[in-house]
Amino acid sequence: MQANPFRPGFNQAPPVLAGRSAVQAAALDALEAAARPGVTPRPLVLVGARGVGKTVLLGEVAAEAAALGWPTASIEVRQSGVLVAPLIERLGMITDTVRELPAGGRLSIDTLTAKAGVLGLVDVTVAAARKDSRGTATAFALETALADCLEVLADRHSGLLVTVDEAQFTAREEMHELAATLQQHVPDGWPLVVSLAGLPSLRAGQRHVTYLERAEWHELGLLDRAATERALREPASAAGKPMDSDAVEPLVDASGGYPYAIQVFGSWAWRSARHDTRITREHALGAVTRGNEELGAGLYASRWGETSARGRSYLRAAARLFDEQGRFSGGEVAERLGVSAKELSYLRSRLLQQGTLYAYGRELRFAFPGMAAWILTLHDDD
Numbered sequence: 001m002q003a004n005p006f007r008p009g010f011n012q013a014p015p016v017l018a019g020r021s022a023v024q025a026a027a028l029d030a031l032e033a034a035a036r037p038g039v040t041p042r043p044l045v046l047v048g049a050r051g052v053g054k055t056v057l058l059g060e061v062a063a064e065a066a067a068l069g070w071p072t073a074s075i076e077v078r079q080s081g082v083l084v085a086p087l088i089e090r091l092g093m094i095t096d097t098v099r100e101l102p103a104g105g106r107l108s109i110d111t112l113t114a115k116a117g118v119l120g121l122v123d124v125t126v127a128a129a130r131k132d133s134r135g136t137a138t139a140f141a142l143e144t145a146l147a148d149c150l151e152v153l154a155d156r157h158s159g160l161l162v163t164v165d166e167a168q169f170t171a172r173e174e175m176h177e178l179a180a181t182l183q184q185h186v187p188d189g190w191p192l193v194v195s196l197a198g199l200p201s202l203r204a205g206q207r208h209v210t211y212l213e214r215a216e217w218h219e220l221g222l223l224d225r226a227a228t229e230r231a232l233r234e235p236a237s238a239a240g241k242p243m244d245s246d247a248v249e250p251l252v253d254a255s256g257g258y259p260y261a262i263q264v265f266g267s268w269a270w271r272s273a274r275h276d277t278r279i280t281r282e283h284a285l286g287a288v289t290r291g292n293e294e295l296g297a298g299l300y301a302s303r304w305g306e307t308s309a310r311g312r313s314y315l316r317a318a319a320r321l322f323d324e325q326g327r328f329s330g331g332e333v334a335e336r337l338g339v340s341a342k343e344l345s346y347l348r349s350r351l352l353q354q355g356t357l358y359a360y361g362r363e364l365r366f367a368f369p370g371m372a373a374w375i376l377t378l379h380d381d382d
Contacts, residue, residue, distance in 0.1 A: 005235035006266035011055045014263060015235040019227030020057060023218050027061040030193045030216075031068060034159050038189035043182070043212065045167075046197040048220030049367035050355045051260035051299075054197035057220070058163045061195050065161040071098075071153075072161040081171030083164065083178060084142050091145040094160070098152045143181050150190050159191030167198035168353075179211040199355045222257035222369065231262050232269075236279055241270065247284040254288040256369025260299070265291040292370060300374045303356050304382075313337065314347045315356070318364065319375040329363050 005015045017024070023046065030041040044061070046054045062072040073090040077083050146160075153160055164170070164178075182194060196202070196212075203217070223231065232251055236243050243251075251269060255261040268287035273279045307315065317336040321328035330348045334341040348364070351357045356371075357364050366372050 002240045004267055004270045005239040006263045006270055008260060008263040008267055011059070012263070013056050013059060014053075014231060014259070015238070016231050017053070017056070017060065018231040018234075019223040020053065020220070023057055023220070024060060024064075026216055026218065027057075027193075027195065028064055030195075031061075031064055031070070031159075031161070034191050034193045035068060040182075040186050040188070040190045040192055041216075043215040044193070044195040045202070045212065045215045045217045046195070046220055047200050047202050047217065049199065049358050051258060051368070052220040052222070053259045054220060055165055058165055058195060058197050061193075062161060062163060065159075065193070068159070069156070070159045070161055072163055073149075074163045074165070076165045077167060077169040079169050081169055081174060083170045083174040087162070087164075087178070088141050088145045091149045095145070095149045095152050098149075098156065142177060143184070146181065146185075146190070146192070150192060154191065159193070162192070162194045164194075164196045165198075167196040168202040169198075175209050175212075179209045183211040199353070200358050201353050201355075223259060223262070224257060225252060228252045228255060228257045228262060231259070232266050235266065236270065239270075241273060241277065241279055243269070243279040243284070244281060246281045247279050250281070250284045250288050254291060254370070258369050261291070261295060261368070261370065264294055267291075268294070292374075295368070295370055296374045296377075299368060300371050303354070303368075303371070304375075304378075306354065307351070307356065311347055311351060314344060314351065315375055316378075316380075318357070318366070319372040322366070322372045323376060327363050327365075333364075 007014055023044075026044060030044055033039045033041045046057055048054055058074070062074065065072055071094050073087060073094060075083060075086050075090065150160055167175075170178075178194075182192075196215075200219070229248055229252055232248055233243055247269070251262075251265045255265050265287050268290045269279050269284050272283040272286045272290070276283070304312065304315075314333060314337070317333045318328050321332055321336060330344065331341045333348075334344045337344070348357070352359065355367055358367050359365075
């Protein structure tokens with residue numbers, strides 16, 4: 001029996017990474033540029049709602065770096081906002097490990113990983129004392145750690161990838177320290193690629209970091225219909241259980257192009273056809289029902305539970321507007337609730353920061369395409 005090829009879950013790379021070729025090409029271009037002497041490319045910044053594949057794409061960039069023999073210093077920022085201390089720790093691990101390897105030849109990531117597990121696809125959490133609130137001590141330590149690491153890697157004809165996930169949590173002074181260090185050493189042409197990923201609030205929250213304003217930004221949204229179909233059809237076919245043409249349509253419609261939902265519905269379609277050789281429309285319709293139940297009990301209920309009573313009122317009004325007209329704005333939600341937009345600005349900001357809503361031009365949208373319909377099934381006292 002063939003294994004289910006669909007992989008719903010956090011940081012689970014899908015079998016087919018559809019609709020993200022622009023980001024993959026940008027990452028490869030940055031790595032190739034950094035491999036040339038005297039060139040440090042601008043940072044690559046990925047922003048998008050939860051579940052659109054930011055963490056997976058950071059992993060893809062790390063895999064491309066590994067193919068070049070480059071290690072990755074990978075950090076996931078916690079809500080404490082600390083970035084510099086764990087990055088220094090990770091850089092020190094890489095530096096020490098490379099120094100202990102036999103001299104000569106190019107760096108092998110397989111050898112490096114076996115030696116100390118520093119390929120970087122795990123996060124690091126450390127506690128570090130800081131000499132003052134301005135972070136002067138850690139800024140100098142970061143510069144030293146980067147320089148030392150890149151020096152030992154250069155001796156192996158290698159470079160370094162730094163990835164920062166959940167970057168929207170980074171404290172202002174921590175982001176300043178990283179940006180200032182990178183900007184200072186652009187003329188040095190370090191063989192260094194830096195990639196950050198976070199919620200859309202990263203852009204608004206870090207506008208004061210001018211160096212990152214000049215980064216290469218990629219906004220990851222929903223997949224278009226063609227990419228969604230590909231993400232469903234190709235894994236099923238490759239695993240030996242192709243989808244009938246009329247089976248794909250309800251799965252595409254139900255997912256709304258949301259990458260996490262694509263994996264959920266694809267997984268249920270496969271499970272529904274467990275004893276058959278093809279996935280039919282009947283299997284797909286059953287998968288839509290089961291998939292919606294799973295998303296409602298898990299993802300949607302979790303976000304609803306994190307939301308205050310006033311926030312829920314905001315989301316109910318937004319869901320009704322979306323059901324009626326297929327779109328909504330902050331002003332329309334305020335009008336529906338009988339208050340001014342200014343009075344609700346803090347709720348709007350909180351829901352954007354939470355990642356439940358995101359801004360699309362002058363409109364707002366639910367980050368999860370099926371959540372509006374789910375909200376309308378709830379009782380008013382839920």
